[in-house]
Amino acid sequence: MMPQLGLLPRRACAALLSQLLRRAACNHAVGYHSQIVEAVLTSQLKPYQKKPNFIKIPKGTRDLSPKQMVVREKILDMVISCFKRHGGKGLDTPAFELKEMLTEKYNEQSGLMYDLEDQGGELLSLRYDLTVPFARYLAMNKLKKMKRYQVGKVWRRESPSIVQGRYREFYQCDFDIAGQFDPMIPDAECLRIIYEILSGLQLGDFLIKVNDRRIIDGIFAVCGVPESKFRTICASMDKLDKISWKDVRHEMVAEKGLAPEVADRIGDYVQHHGGVSLVEHMLQDPRLSQNKQALEGLGSLKLLSEYLTLFAIMEKISFDLSLVRGLDYYTGVIYEAVLLQTPAQAGEDPLNVGSVAAGGRYDELVAIFDPNGHRVPCVGLSIGIERIFHIVEQRMKTSGKKVRTTETQVFVATPQRNFLRERLKLIAELWDAGIKEAIKREHLVTEIQKRLSQS
DSSP states (O other): OOOOOOSOOHHHHHHHHHHHHHHHTTSTTHHHHHHHHHHHHHHHHGGGSOOOSOOOOOTTOOOOOHHHHHHHHHHHHHHHHHHHHTTOEEOOOOSEEEHHHHTTSSGGGGGGSOEEEEETTEEEEEOSOSHHHHHHHHHHTTOOOEEEEEEEEEEOOSOOBGGGTBOSEEEEEEEEEESOOSTTHHHHHHHHHHHHHHHHHTOOOEEEEEEEHHHHHHHHHHHTOOGGGHHHHHHHHGGGGTSOHHHHHHIIIIITOOOHHHHHHHHHHHTOEESHHHHHHHHTOTTGGGOHHHHHHHHHHHHHHHHHHHTTOGGGEEEETTOOOSOTTOOSEEEEEEESOOOOOTTOOOOOOOEEEEEEEOSSHHHHHSTTOOOOOEEEEEEOHHHHHHHHHHHHHHHTOOOOOOOOOBOOOOSSSSOHHHHHHHHHHHHHTTOOBOSOOHHHHHHHHHHHHHO
């Protein structure tokens, strides 16, 4: 018979376990008895096991306090207000999609997706960005034209860098224009939106780098990069904002098998950046001028510069041949906004947060989802809200600026404590009138009584 253990002290349980196991060793049913005794004693000892002395959240995530939420909501309000000013319509899509809908859309970045366990026969993944789900939405609903904005969380399984505002779970704020329009008009508007948002947030001086994926492919072709290596070499070049050209070149040659002389020819091009004069100079380049894709891309940038001049933002634009944007679905103009410096504050260290906005044209993505392969040209942008919030938060810490976490407009209090029903009735009337009031204000009552006693 198994003894009635009850809840034994920890030492008694351990001694009993040792004794029972020794007895079981003399029995042919040692395995059976040992398993039963161990299971029972484990359940008895469980309440006595020491719990961790700290609580943590998953790596690359964060909680937001009420003060932080106030700041974030103000930033989001400004961003969404700009999106609406440009005719954007709100949209929301599921936090997870069918895995087959997401894979092969991100090239080398697909390994950073979070996969979910099979539930009900469907293989799922958390969304990596908001662009691919938007393309899926257009194809599924057979939409040919739409201006949409979306704010939502995305997830990426990469090494987080909290000091740079880089997380595994973070918000994206996207604006996209889908449909057939005059060339470069939607692209110019997207760049204008980035300009308006960054100027309105007053983060400091910024620059918007612009390039075209057709120019990049043209450079690869004339430099001798095998077509099969275009995308993988592009992924290496996308690291130029994080590591030096020397390190990128080493990765191309040593890890991806590119000939050293080919890498050197690429290096000659990616060092170029400037204004409209750079486009004119590249149009005269003896090698690029012979490549059809490069000529198309350069022609688009030349037309784009005319519209950006009319939009009065050309002074913030730099045509940069080192910009590639690693995502595989881009097909035309690409851009990325970077802060040249953070606002100078006493005692504040410079913050290196990388790009704060980015985007580009992706004319073939919808066709991948559409069963009939119908194209819907698209161009869009994404605001790096987490990095912007990081900068604003650091600035507020340095300045010591106070943040009000409630929007209460009125306090209702009486010096006596016998007017609770009258107070609640008045509070209800204030709420009915749309006036913000908070009920619990005992400290205010105490202050009123104190002042009355002193008068």
